[in-house]
Amino acid sequence: MSTTIILSYLFIIVGVILWALLIPSQRKVSPKFLENITVFGGAFLFASCFINLVPHIFVGQDPYRFVTPHAHFKVSAAVMVGFLIQLLLEQLTQGAEHGHNHATHTHHTHPIFGLIVGLSLHAFLEGMPMVDLDGDIHQGLLYGIVLHNIPIALVLVGLFMANGYRFWRSLALLSIFAVMTPLGSLCNICLLPHDEALQSIIMAIVVGILLHVSVSILFNHDHHSFSWLKLMLIIVAFVVAYFTPGCPEIYPTFAH
Numbered sequence: 001m002s003t004t005i006i007l008s009y010l011f012i013i014v015g016v017i018l019w020a021l022l023i024p025s026q027r028k029v030s031p032k033f034l035e036n037i038t039v040f041g042g043a044f045l046f047a048s049c050f051i052n053l054v055p056h057i058f059v060g061q062d063p064y065r066f067v068t069p070h071a072h073f074k075v076s077a078a079v080m081v082g083f084l085i086q087l088l089l090e091q092l093t094q095g096a097e098h099g100h101n102h103a104t105h106t107h108h109t110h111p112i113f114g115l116i117v118g119l120s121l122h123a124f125l126e127g128m129p130m131v132d133l134d135g136d137i138h139q140g141l142l143y144g145i146v147l148h149n150i151p152i153a154l155v156l157v158g159l160f161m162a163n164g165y166r167f168w169r170s171l172a173l174l175s176i177f178a179v180m181t182p183l184g185s186l187c188n189i190c191l192l193p194h195d196e197a198l199q200s201i202i203m204a205i206v207v208g209i210l211l212h213v214s215v216s217i218l219f220n221h222d223h224h225s226f227s228w229l230k231l232m233l234i235i236v237a238f239v240v241a242y243f244t245p246g247c248p249e250i251y252p253t254f255a256h
Contacts, residue, residue: 012142083212097152128184
């Protein structure tokens with residue numbers, strides 16, 4: 001396994017666990033910051049899906065050899081499957097992927113358990129296609145996951161504090177969520193067949209999941225009142241996603 005892949009895994013894990021430092025001080029991030037980072041991350045995910053991920057699922061290792069029309073149907077259906085999977089997962093997560101913190105108002109253990117399970121499954125699935133068959137990192141997906149994980153981690157931290165969890169228990173639960181994305185990637189690399197068609201379907205499922213999350217984020221806030229800040233965050237996220245290197249099969253100018 002390359003050093004780049006290992007560093008990418010560490011980048012994701014540290015990006016989640018770092019927020020545990022808020023727990024001992026009982027400091028809470030302002031709702032405005034949480035909303036802004038959620039909107040930026042959602043817009044980045046939305047743009048990355050169409051700029052980097054969707055093109056990848058319709059092309060093989062040879063950039064001039066596209067998959068067959070029959071495979072197009074399977075891939076397109078897989079996107080819808082991913083959309084439905086995320087819809088089901090949200091019955092457990094209560095919308096934590098969107099920066100929602102409804103669960104922080106409850107003091108029962110069961111909702112926390114459900115959140116961890118749902119978010120862990122979500123993180124596991126979205127991490128599976130992060131490394132392609134050639135060992136290249138899908139940077140659009142990587143950075144999207146890191147940005148996407150910030151509001152999730154903040155919601156979890158707020159939930160742990162609201163329920164009076166001790167630091168080490170909170171850290172352990174946060175760590176479980178943090179390692180699920182690298183674990184999903186490792187399972188795909190080590191356990192699943194290195195088949196282009198299968199990998200395209202996996203990526204398509206993840207695209208469906210991410211589209212559900214990003215669209216929910218962008219349309220969840222009050223869109224009846226115009227906000228210049230929200231518009232600027234979305235535009236900047238789109239621009240950043242546009243200039244984020246894609247997979248080498250599609251954008252050879254960014255290849256190593």
